[in-house]
Amino acid sequence: MPEVKMTVNGKPASGQIEGRTLLVEFLRENLGLTGTHVGCDTSQCGACVVHVDGRAVKACTMFAAEAEGAEVKTIEGMAEADGTLHPIQQAFQDHHGLQCGFCTPGMVMSAAALLAESPTPSEAEVRDYLEGNLCRCTGYHNIVKAILAASGQDVSRIAAE
Numbered sequence: 001m002p003e004v005k006m007t008v009n010g011k012p013a014s015g016q017i018e019g020r021t022l023l024v025e026f027l028r029e030n031l032g033l034t035g036t037h038v039g040c041d042t043s044q045c046g047a048c049v050v051h052v053d054g055r056a057v058k059a060c061t062m063f064a065a066e067a068e069g070a071e072v073k074t075i076e077g078m079a080e081a082d083g084t085l086h087p088i089q090q091a092f093q094d095h096h097g098l099q100c101g102f103c104t105p106g107m108v109m110s111a112a113a114l115l116a117e118s119p120t121p122s123e124a125e126v127r128d129y130l131e132g133n134l135c136r137c138t139g140y141h142n143i144v145k146a147i148l149a150a151s152g153q154d155v156s157r158i159a160a161e
């Protein structure tokens with residue numbers, strides 16, 4: 001089997017893979033990074049979103065081999081080494097942006113990509129950007145609120161739900 005090498009969360013990572021191995025499978029099964037979830041087999045749910053060379057990518061839509069040499073970031077790479085949550089993670093906690101948590105890794109990674117592109121997005125922009133991330137629990141309201149709060153915007157005008 002061919003070997004693939006990439007950088008994952010700032011560290012070199014490699015493994016023997018089959019050509020058909022998806023990036024999400026490589027992350028979860030070869031590297032044990034199970035924070036990246038698989039919620040569908042139709043590329044719709046967004047639970048598997050990671051960053052590849054700074055771009056949000058559904059890791060179930062990419063072969064691991066396509067990430068050869070890439071810089072990959074997963075949810076495990078978001079918090080500080082001492083466990084301090086990333087500001088987006090903290091905002092999800094503060095604003096109740098999760099219930100079961102299954103969608104949360106993908107939501108956080110998508111939100112981070114959005115805020116990198118657009119540091120103070122409008123509510124409509126956040127909702128639009130999250131079109132590819134499904135949540136069965138929250139109704140999205142508090143997720144949107146958390147992302148706006150993480151961008152440093154005043155969310156006191158947005159009612160709690």
Ligand code: FES
Binds near residue numbers: 041
């Ligand atoms: S697992 Fe659902 S979009 Fe990737």
Ligand code: FES
Binds near residue numbers: 098099100134137138
């Ligand atoms: S918090 Fe349960 S799927 Fe989003």
